[in-house]
Amino acid sequence: MFSQLASPPKFHALASWFWVWLLLAGVLFLGLGLYTGLFLAPVDVQQGEVYRAIYVHVPAAWMSMFLYLVACGYAMLNWIYRSDVSAVMMRALLPTGAWMTALALLTGALWGKPTWGAYWVWDARMTSELLLLFIYLGLIALGQLATDPSKADRVLAISLLIGAVNIPLIYLSVVFWNTLHQGYSVSMSGSRIHPEIATGMWLSVLGFWLICASTVLNRARRLLVQRRWQ
Amino acid sequence: MNFDAWETVWLCVALSVLVLLLDAWHAHRAGPDKIEQARSSQRGNRMARVSKETEQ
Numbered sequence: 001m002f003s004q005l006a007s008p009p010k011f012h013a014l015a016s017w018f019w020v021w022l023l024l025a026g027v028l029f030l031g032l033g034l035y036t037g038l039f040l041a042p043v044d045v046q047q048g049e050v051y052r053a054i055y056v057h058v059p060a061a062w063m064s065m066f067l068y069l070v071a072c073g074y075a076m077l078n079w080i081y082r083s084d085v086s087a088v089m090m091r092a093l094l095p096t097g098a099w100m101t102a103l104a105l106l107t108g109a110l111w112g113k114p115t116w117g118a119y120w121v122w123d124a125r126m127t128s129e130l131l132l133l134f135i136y137l138g139l140i141a142l143g144q145l146a147t148d149p150s151k152a153d154r155v156l157a158i159s160l161l162i163g164a165v166n167i168p169l170i171y172l173s174v175v176f177w178n179t180l181h182q183g184y185s186v187s188m189s190g191s192r193i194h195p196e197i198a199t200g201m202w203l204s205v206l207g208f209w210l211i212c213a214s215t216v217l218n219r220a221r222r223l224l225v226q227r228r229w230q
Numbered sequence: 231m232n233f234d235a236w237e238t239v240w241l242c243v244a245l246s247v248l249v250l251l252l253d254a255w256h257a258h259r260a261g262p263d264k265i266e267q268a269r270s271s272q273r274g275n276r277m278a279r280v281s282k283e284t285e286q
Contacts (some may be wrong), residue, residue: 050239053238056246092260100252215250226262
């Protein structure tokens with residue numbers, strides 16, 4: 001099954017079919033999540049209405065880290081198998097990851113002003129997330145530098161894996177340092193968010209995940225055509 | 231500039247939709263340019279025709 005996915009024609013056919021359906025499902029779930037979160041969820045006792053920014057801020061922040069980890073998985077596959085599919089997937093994930101990181105930073109800044117009184121503070125969580133954006137931008141630029149695609153893939157794969165050190169740093173920044181950013185609300189042991197508030201958030205997370213998967217597959221199949229065509 | 235709570239929430243939602251749309255549009259433009267692809271294939275066909283004619 002997995003070896004079949006490494007075949008460029010099969011991957012292209014599957015991605016060409018899946019990306020449209022993933023997009024439609026993503027729009028549906030995001031719409032449901034936003035409707036539930038913005039119109040049905042109760043008001044937060046401490047923050048009032050402004051807490052509703054979680055319905056876009058949290059999915060974007062999670063996607064920024066998740067997409068990086070998935071790109072690292074493809075970087076390892078590319079390092080071992082040198083397949084075209086792993087190379088284009090690794091490259092296709094980076095722009096979406098960068099967009100999600102920028103979105104998490106922007107929505108966080110907008111949320112920070114009414115709650116903390118400032119758009120930006122050099123807090124450990126925010127600074128490490130900003131560093132992630134720079135890593136994404138650096139990797140995108142790096143992928144376009146070398147003229148030999150296979151050499152560029154190898155350099156990109158190593159750089160991606162080195163940059164992965166920032167992901168646990170972002171995740172654990174609220175534990176290691178005394179941050180203005182709040183601590184975990186959702187962890188492996190469970191969620192501390194009220195179910196009426198959490199429902200919309202999980203729907204939005206699923207919507208973001210599906211839309212990002214659709215965009216990445218669409219980009220990957222196009223990059224694959226370019227790679228085979230050149 | 232200060233926004234009230236609902237203005238902040240709607241601004242975040244609008245930004246998210248804009249970013250998702252921009253990313254999708256950017257992804258849809260990735261890969262080879264269709265005009266260049268068509269030109270290249272035309273060039274290839276022409277070269278094949280010329281080489282056939284010279285062989286004859």
